[in-house]
Amino acid sequence: xxxxxxxxxxxxxxxKRVILLDDFISELETLTPIRGKLAIRHxxxxxxxxxxxxxxxxxxxxxxxxxxxxxxxxxxxxxxxxDDNADQDKYIPLEREVPMEDLSETLxxxxxxxxxxxxxxxxxxxxxxxxLCGKDCQPPLITLEDSKPNIDSRWASLEAFKxxxxx
Numbered sequence: 603x604x605x606x607x608x609x610x611x612x613x614x615x616x617x618k619r620v621i622l623l624d625d626f627i628s629e630l631e632t633l634t635p636i637r638g639k640l641a642i643r644h645x646x647x648x649x650x651x652x653x654x655x656x657x658x659x660x661x662x663x664x665x666x667x668x669x670x671x672x673x674x675x676x677x678x679x680x681x682x683x684x685d686d687n688a689d690q691d692k693y694i695p696l697e698r699e700v701p702m703e704d705l706s707e708t709l710x711x712x713x714x715x716x717x718x719x720x721x722x723x724x725x726x727x728x729x730x731x732x733x734l735c736g737k738d739c740q741p742p743l744i745t746l747e748d749s750k751p752n753i754d755s756r757w758a759s760l761e762a763f764k765x766x767x768x769x
Contacts, residue, residue: 603721605714608684611644618643623655627722633658633671636725640717645681649715652679653724663735667756670735674728680720684711 603621611617621640626632638655656675663670685708709715 603716603718605716606642607714608644608649608709609712611642611649614644616643617645621717623653623721627718627725630722630725631659633660636721638676640721642715642717647684647711649682649684649709650679651682651715651717651720653677653721655721655725657725659729661730661733661735663739664733665739665741666735668735672730672733674725676724676728678724680707680724682707682709682715684709686711 603625606619611619619642621642623636623638623640625635627636630636634657636655636657638653640655641652643650643652654677656673658671658673660669661672662668683706
């Protein structure tokens with residue numbers, strides 16, 4: 603997906619551009635292409651961006667460490683304000699107090715909107731915080747054999763660290 607020059611949206615029918623999605627995003631590993639629809643509408647002083655998409659990703663379970671497939675369905679929208687002073691933030695120190703009204707996405711009105719970056723951010727926000735392969739998922743079993751624990755090899759690094767902490 604190419605970046606969209608924002609002033610060109612004003613020349614489009616209804617100041618809108620619709621992108622049919624059926625492709626992979628280079629920075630996001632998915633099993634299937636991201637399929638759906640992305641719409642960008644120029645509202646004069648803002649961009650109204652809407653997406654409806656889905657894909658399948660492979661995650662690693664936080665509990666049992668097995669990989670599993672997870673379907674991501676996304677339907678969201680965002681208002682991105684157009685501000686000719688938006689590029690000035692590059693020259694402001696990284697640590698500063700920001701008023702609440704400045705906590706919104708802005709782009710310069712004569713700049714570019716990159717739909718691939720925006721879509722990547724939205725898909726990243728839909729990833730589950732706790733990755734569990736199922737509600738019945740159990741951690742790897744540790745059995746006692748000859749009074750010596752038989753530890754799943756995937757947990758060996760953690761066991762070695764545990765021994766360093768508690769000699």
